[in-house]
Amino acid sequence: LASSPPPATEQETATLPGIFLRHRSEINVALRDGLSSNHVGLYDMLRYYMGWVDTNGAPWTATEGKALRPTLCLLACEATGGSVRQSMPAAVALEFIHNFSLIHDDIQDRDETRHHRATLWAIWGVPKAMVAGNALRVVADTCLERLVDEGIEIDQALKVIGLLTEAYLEMIEGQFLDLSYEGRPDIGMDDYLEMISRKTGALIRCSVTMGAALGTRNEATLATLHKFGRSLGYAFQIRDDYLGVWGEEVTTGKPVGADIRRKKNSFPVVYTMSAASHRDREILRAIYRKEELSSKDVETVLDIMDRMNVSESANRLAADHCDAALEALNMAEIDPDIRREAEALVNFLVVRQH
Amino acid sequence: LASSPPPATEQETATLPGIFLRHRSEINVALRDGLSSNHVGLYDMLRYYMGWVDTNGAPWTATEGKALRPTLCLLACEATGGSVRQSMPAAVALEFIHNFSLIHDDIQDRDETRHHRATLWAIWGVPKAMVAGNALRVVADTCLERLVDEGIEIDQALKVIGLLTEAYLEMIEGQFLDLSYEGRPDIGMDDYLEMISRKTGALIRCSVTMGAALGTRNEATLATLHKFGRSLGYAFQIRDDYLGVWGEEVTTGKPVGADIRRKKNSFPVVYTMSAASHRDREILRAIYRKEELSSKDVETVLDIMDRMNVSESANRLAADHCDAALEALNMAEIDPDIRREAEALVNFLVVRQH
Numbered sequence: 001l002a003s004s005p006p007p008a009t010e011q012e013t014a015t016l017p018g019i020f021l022r023h024r025s026e027i028n029v030a031l032r033d034g035l036s037s038n039h040v041g042l043y044d045m046l047r048y049y050m051g052w053v054d055t056n057g058a059p060w061t062a063t064e065g066k067a068l069r070p071t072l073c074l075l076a077c078e079a080t081g082g083s084v085r086q087s088m089p090a091a092v093a094l095e096f097i098h099n100f101s102l103i104h105d106d107i108q109d110r111d112e113t114r115h116h117r118a119t120l121w122a123i124w125g126v127p128k129a130m131v132a133g134n135a136l137r138v139v140a141d142t143c144l145e146r147l148v149d150e151g152i153e154i155d156q157a158l159k160v161i162g163l164l165t166e167a168y169l170e171m172i173e174g175q176f177l178d179l180s181y182e183g184r185p186d187i188g189m190d191d192y193l194e195m196i197s198r199k200t201g202a203l204i205r206c207s208v209t210m211g212a213a214l215g216t217r218n219e220a221t222l223a224t225l226h227k228f229g230r231s232l233g234y235a236f237q238i239r240d241d242y243l244g245v246w247g248e249e250v251t252t253g254k255p256v257g258a259d260i261r262r263k264k265n266s267f268p269v270v271y272t273m274s275a276a277s278h279r280d281r282e283i284l285r286a287i288y289r290k291e292e293l294s295s296k297d298v299e300t301v302l303d304i305m306d307r308m309n310v311s312e313s314a315n316r317l318a319a320d321h322c323d324a325a326l327e328a329l330n331m332a333e334i335d336p337d338i339r340r341e342a343e344a345l346v347n348f349l350v351v352r353q354h
Numbered sequence: 355l356a357s358s359p360p361p362a363t364e365q366e367t368a369t370l371p372g373i374f375l376r377h378r379s380e381i382n383v384a385l386r387d388g389l390s391s392n393h394v395g396l397y398d399m400l401r402y403y404m405g406w407v408d409t410n411g412a413p414w415t416a417t418e419g420k421a422l423r424p425t426l427c428l429l430a431c432e433a434t435g436g437s438v439r440q441s442m443p444a445a446v447a448l449e450f451i452h453n454f455s456l457i458h459d460d461i462q463d464r465d466e467t468r469h470h471r472a473t474l475w476a477i478w479g480v481p482k483a484m485v486a487g488n489a490l491r492v493v494a495d496t497c498l499e500r501l502v503d504e505g506i507e508i509d510q511a512l513k514v515i516g517l518l519t520e521a522y523l524e525m526i527e528g529q530f531l532d533l534s535y536e537g538r539p540d541i542g543m544d545d546y547l548e549m550i551s552r553k554t555g556a557l558i559r560c561s562v563t564m565g566a567a568l569g570t571r572n573e574a575t576l577a578t579l580h581k582f583g584r585s586l587g588y589a590f591q592i593r594d595d596y597l598g599v600w601g602e603e604v605t606t607g608k609p610v611g612a613d614i615r616r617k618k619n620s621f622p623v624v625y626t627m628s629a630a631s632h633r634d635r636e637i638l639r640a641i642y643r644k645e646e647l648s649s650k651d652v653e654t655v656l657d658i659m660d661r662m663n664v665s666e667s668a669n670r671l672a673a674d675h676c677d678a679a680l681e682a683l684n685m686a687e688i689d690p691d692i693r694r695e696a697e698a699l700v701n702f703l704v705v706r707q708h
Contacts, residue, residue, distance in 0.1 A: 039527055039530075041530065041534055042526075042527060042530045104484055104485075104488070107480075107481075107484065108480070108481035108484060108485075109481075126461075126462070126480075127461075127462035127463075127533050128530065128533050128534075130458055130461065130462060130484065131458075131462075131526055131529050131530045131533065132530070134458070134491075134526050134529075135523065135526045135527070135530070137488075137491070138519060138522050138523040138526060139523070141519045141522075142519055142520075142523065145512075145515075145516050145519065148512070154508050154509055154512060155508055157512065158499075158502070158508060158511065158512060161499075161515065162499050165492060165495045165496055165499065166496075168492050168495075169489065169492040169493070169496065172396075172485055172488050172489045172492060173393055173396060173489070175485050175488075176393075176395065176396045176482065176485045176486070176489070179481050179482050179485065180395055180482075
C-alpha cells in the first residue's frame with residue numbers, strides 16, 4: 001500500500017484552461033489554512049488525503065487535482081461582481097465536501113487506491129477513515145462561517161450555508177440512489193440522469209450558485225447561472241463516465257474498462273443495456289449477474305459497446321449538455337473576459353482526459 | 355436479525371423526571387416532521403432507526419429513548435426566557451446529530467443490535483448505513499435553518515449554527531481519540547477525561563448552550579450554563595460507563611460486563627489500569643492483549659474491579675460532576691420552578707439505570 005510518485009501528467013496540465021490556474025495558489029493557501037489544526041493524527045490523515053504529506057506526516061507533493069469546484073465558485077463570484085477573497089471560504093468548503101465524499105466513497109467501494117495513492121481506509125482502517133471523512137465535512141462548515149468575517153452580509157452568508165446544505169443533501173440522496181441501483185439490470189436513462197444530477201450534479205451546480213449568490217442578489221442572474229451549473233454537472237459526469245470506461249490508465253489512474261469491471265451504473269452500461277438488441281442484452285445480463293467479472297467478460301462488454309458506438313453517444317450527450325451550459329452563459333449579463341474563460345472551462349470539461 | 359419487541363421498562367419510565375415528559379409530544383412531532391421526506395428507501399431506514407417503523411416501513415412502536423439532548427436544549431431555552439417553539443428546530447437537530455453518530459458508531463464497532471433492535475448496517479449493509487448516517491447529519495442542518503422562520507434573529511441563528519458545528523467537530527475529534535486509544539494499556543485518567551469531554555460531553559454541553567443562546571444574549575448567564583453543561587456531560591458519560599459494565603441487561607440491552615468484553619476505553623477499565631497493584635495490572639494487560647476476551651477473562655476483570663471498589667469510584671466521580679453542575683445552576687439567574695426541574699434532571703442522570 002506504499003504510495004509511489006504518480007506518473008508525470010505535464011502534457012495534461014498544459015491543456016488546462018487558464019481559469020484553473022489563475023487563483024490556484026490562493027486556493028491552495030486557503031485549503032491548507034482550513035486544515036492547519038494540530039489535533040492528534042486526525043488532521044494528518046486529512047492532509048495526506050489532500051496530497052500534502054505522506055503517511056507519516058512528512059511533506060509530499062502529489063499531482064494536484066483540478067480544484068474544479070473552487071474554481072467554478074470563484075469564477076461565478078467574479079462573473080457577478082463579487083470578490084475572490086470574500087468567496088474563498090465558500091470555494092474551499094466545496095473542495096472539502098468533495099473530498100469528504102471521496103473518502104467515504106472509497107470505503108463503500110472498497111477502493112484501495114485513488115489517484116495512484118493508497119486510500120485512508122486501506123491504511124488506517126474503516127473506523128478511522130469514516131471519522132476522518134466526517135471531520136472534513138465539519139471543516140467545510142467551519143470555513144463557511146468565516147464568510148461573515150470576510151465582510152459578507154449575514155443574510156447572504158446564511159443563504160450560502162443553506163445552498164450548500166441543500167446540495168449536500170441531494171448529493172447524499174444521489175449516493176443512496178446509486179447504491180440502490182447496484183445489481184439492477186432495469187435501470188433506465190431517466191433513472192441514471194436523475195441519479196447523477198444529484199450525486200455529482202448537485203455539488204457542481206452549487207459551486208456556481210454559491211459563488212453567484214456571493215456576487216449578486218439579482219434573481220434573474222442567479223437563475224441563469226443555476227441553469228449553467230446544472231448543465232455543467234451533467235456534462236461533467238457523463239464525461240467522467242466515459243473516462244471510467246475508455247480513459248487511459250496513465251491519466252485516469254484506472255485501467256480501460258475499469259467501471260465495467262466494477263459494475264458501476266455509469267452512462268455506458270445503462271445506455272448499452274437500454275439500447276442493446278435482445279440477444280446482446282441477454283449476454284450482458286448473464287455477465288452482470290456474476291459476482292465478479294473476468295477480463296474476458298469486460299472484453300465482451302467493450303465489444304458490444306464498440307459495435308453500438310456507445311462512446312460516441314456518450315460524447316454526443318456530454319456535448320449537448322455543454323451546449324446548454326454555453327447557452328445559459330450567453331443569457332447571463334457578465335463581463336466578456338470572464339465569459340470567455342467560462343466558455344473555455346466548459347469546452348475543456350467535455351474533452352478532458354482525466 | 356429480526357427485531358423483537360423490547361422488554362417493558364415501565365418501572366424505569368416512571369422514575370424519569372417530569373421535565374423529560376413535559377414537551378415530549380411536541381419533540382416527537384418535530385422529529386417526525388424533520389424526517390417526513392418521501393425519498394426512496396433512505397428515509398425509511400432513518401425512520402426505522404428512530405424506532406417509528408419496522409424494516410419494511412410499516413408503523414412500529416419501539417420503546418422511546420429519553421431524548422436527553424432536546425430536553426436539555428428546551429430546558430436551557432426556557433430557563434433563559436426563550437420560547438419552546440422557537441428553540442424546537444435546535445432541539446431536534448441535536449437529536450438527529452446524536453442518532454447520526456450512533457449509526458456510524460454501530461458500523462465502527464460492528465454492533466449488530468442497539469436497544470434490542472438490529473442496526474442499520476446489519477440489515478442494509480455498511481455502504482447504505484454510512485450514507486443514511488450522513489443524510490441524518492444534513493437533516494439536522496436543515497432543521498437549524500428553520501430557526502429564522504421561527505422568528506429567531508439572523509445573527510442568533512448563525513451563532514447557534516456555529517455552536518453546533520464547533521461541538522460536532524469536537525465530538526468527531528473525541529471519536530478519533532477513542533479509536534486511537536484502542537489496544538493501548540497506557541491510557542491515563544487525564545486522557546480518558548479529555549476524550550469523553552469531546553466524544554460525549556461536547557454535544558451535551560452544546561444542547562445547553564444552544565438552548566441558552568436562543569433564550570438570552572447575557573454573556574454571564576451563557577458562561578454559567580456552559581459550565582453547567584460541561585459538568586453534566588462528564589456526569590452523564592461516567593454513569594454511562596458504569597452502566598456499560600454493571601448495568602442490568604433488561605434496562606441497558608447489554609449483558610453485565612459488556613464493555614469489558616468489547617475492550618472499551620471506559621472509566622472502569624482506565625481507572626482500574628491506573629490504580630491497580632503491579633500484579634493485577636500484569637493480569638489485566640495479559641487479558642487485554644488477547645484478540646477476544648472469554649467469559650472467564652471478563653469474570654477476572656470484574657473480580658479485580660470488585661476488590662478495588664471501582665464501581666464506587668465511578669459513582670463518586672459522577673456525583674462530583676453532578677455537584678459541580680448543581681453549583682453552576684445555583685449561580686445562574688433562572689426561574690425557581692425551572693431550576694427545580696433542572697436539579698431533578700441532574701440527580702436523575704447519575705442514578706439512572708439505562
